[in-house]
Amino acid sequence: MSNLCIKATLLSLALILGLSVALPAPAEAASLWSDQAGLFGDRKARAVGDSLTIVISEASSAVRSGNAANSKSANTTLNAGTGLLTFIDNASASSSDSFKNEGKITNTNAVTGRITVQVTAIKPNGNLVVSGTQVIKQNKEEQKITITGEVRPEDVSTDNIVLSSAVANAQLNIEGKGPIASKQRQGILTQLFNFLL
16 A cells, blocks of 8 residues: 555656646746847946046136226416415426236146046936046145036947036036145235235
8 A cells, every 4th residue: 555655646746747847837028128238238327326437628728918007197387476465476286197007817727537427317308417526645645536517328438438528517626635735825924915905
């Protein structure tokens, strides 16, 4: 009886296994489109948290000049007195004043570099809002570069790079700290004299 039970149990297990293999798997609906870049696709930034590189190449130049000139003169003549005022002699007075001022300011800036930023938001029109900071420390000097702005996805190249000239509402801020940066500021006494004058 025990052999018969074992054979019956083995037969029912084989039947269950045979049915489970023979039954088709449930159908799944899968899309042929994937938002992930494949093996041969590009790796462009397109979602919040993605990174892209901005190539900074900015140059600005401004020239301002001004001229001012002013002059004035006055003459006064007093004739000798007559009658009771004979003690007054002839007198004359004159004055003149002139002022001339010229000034010119020339300012030229050039900034080049590369900085990798992150997508922080996506606008309803699809533009990517980007922001990034890069801090470089060398010989007790610290340079901090911050850039923010908006990038159109079509301006991002296939190698995930965009030119700074294609960044809308770009704000580029460069700050420096350290011995050299502090030497470029006026001293306290000079600042006080400039304030008083």
